[in-house]
Amino acid sequence: MNKIKILIVEDDLLSQKIVAKNIKSGHIEFASDKYEAFKKLKNGDYDICFADLMLGENDDYSGLEIVKEAKKKNIYTVVMTSSGNKDTINKAYSYGADDYYLKGNESKVIDTVLRKFFNSNKINLDKDKIFCGQFITKDLDLQMEILNILKFSYDNIATLILGPTGSGKTALARLIHDYSLRKGSFIDINCSAYNEELLEAELFGYKKGAFTGADQDRSGKLKQADGGTLFLDEIGAMSLLMQQKLLKAIEEKSFYPVGSNRKEYSDFKLISATLEEPDKLLKEKKMRQDFYNRINGLKIYLKPLNRRNLDIFPLIEHFTKDKKQLAFSNDAADFILRYQWPGNIRQLKNFVDYFASYSKGVIDRHDIEKYLEKGANSAENALKTDLNGKSLDDYLDEIAYQIIRKELENSAGKVTSVLKKLKISTRRFYSILNKFEGTNGKRRN
Amino acid sequence: MEKEEIEKVLHNIKSRALSLKNACELFLNCEPKEQKEMAKIMEETSRFILEQAKKLNKNINE
Missing domain, CATH: 1.10.10 (Arc Repressor Mutant, subunit A)
Structure with missing residues (x-):
């Protein structure tokens, strides 16, 4: 995603640094006086402008002129001032300011200001860019749900993504991370790929000598996600004990690596995903209620591909962007739209990769059926086995x-x-x- | 010194003092390179406050 473009108009260099530091990410530019600000506003394309009202020792509220100028370009404007003079603030609003705050508590206030900006619908959520590039879907309901989730992406509310295997849960998690403006990395882990001991080591990290094979200190995913996003895929596979440990780390923003008595700190945005129904996990006591409450701030369900078949050909086009373009007979195209795609988008991608490498000319229905049968037989053959009397x-x-x-x-x-x-x-x-x-x-x- | 001028001087002192307060709160969370930069600007800001306070003092006591 293109970063949010921010202009900070402030003559006090220290204050410039402080505001920038409290804005977690985005592309930030500065102007120290009204002339520099006018020039930047004229040439730049900013999403949001923070403007100090008094610019300079003997200034006479030239910040108000900045507000007026920014408003002409429909830029969301936030006025910063150390004076709580009501008349001046009212004047700023009458010139078109969207918000203001009193200087002094930037670490708390800027977060609220940015959240209001995100919720104001003035943020440029470019639907074409999102749904034709970052997360391809023509499904209008799904688009609406995703846009609603993205409006809260700046908040530190945990998001739970539900959906079958290969339905795009990781892609959606990445999209949410991109729109969160968090400076840190997107760190993902598939919880079902590890047993409990290894999962703990992967998540929390470990100290050298903590167990056989721990030949050096290693930072875990929680630490790596500090300032960024931690994506826990297949969270239903996590044991109850691990859920308890992770819950503590999420709530306290701190944890102990395996074998260490030194506390580590990490502030991460949590996104989880599972193909299982949470109600079933709770009922079968595979998930703790308090853990579920913690990971389920916002929830979104990704439909399987066979219920989003409008997305199939746009996805094929996307997957063949830098590869050989595929041509299908009418019969083949019809078959593709009707096929169940049990492996969803991941299966579709493998299908595209195969035909982009091996197909010649127009692909017909027979070619596709042969490919799919070959895949099914491989799976079946793997199951044909003779135990020879062994258990x-x-x-x-x-x-x-x-x-x-x-x-x-x-x-x-x-x-x-x-x-x-x-x-x-x-x-x-x-x-x-x-x-x-x-x-x-x-x-x- | 006119009342308006006094208000401006007081505003300048308050504004920069708030910046110093914020900088103190952020300082330890900054990388060493950032800390060096910030410390330099904090010194300049303190000097600015001192100048404004001297100006106020001089004019009030005249």
């Missing part, structure tokens, strides 16, 4: 052992690399090795 657990452990052995070979025996790559606990790692190998490291018969 399922033993069979799966055997597969795990082969994978671990291969990874150990690939990483020249580095256990920590293998643990990290396979995302398994040290306990599981050694339990598998001990099951199939003797103390001499050789395979048992």
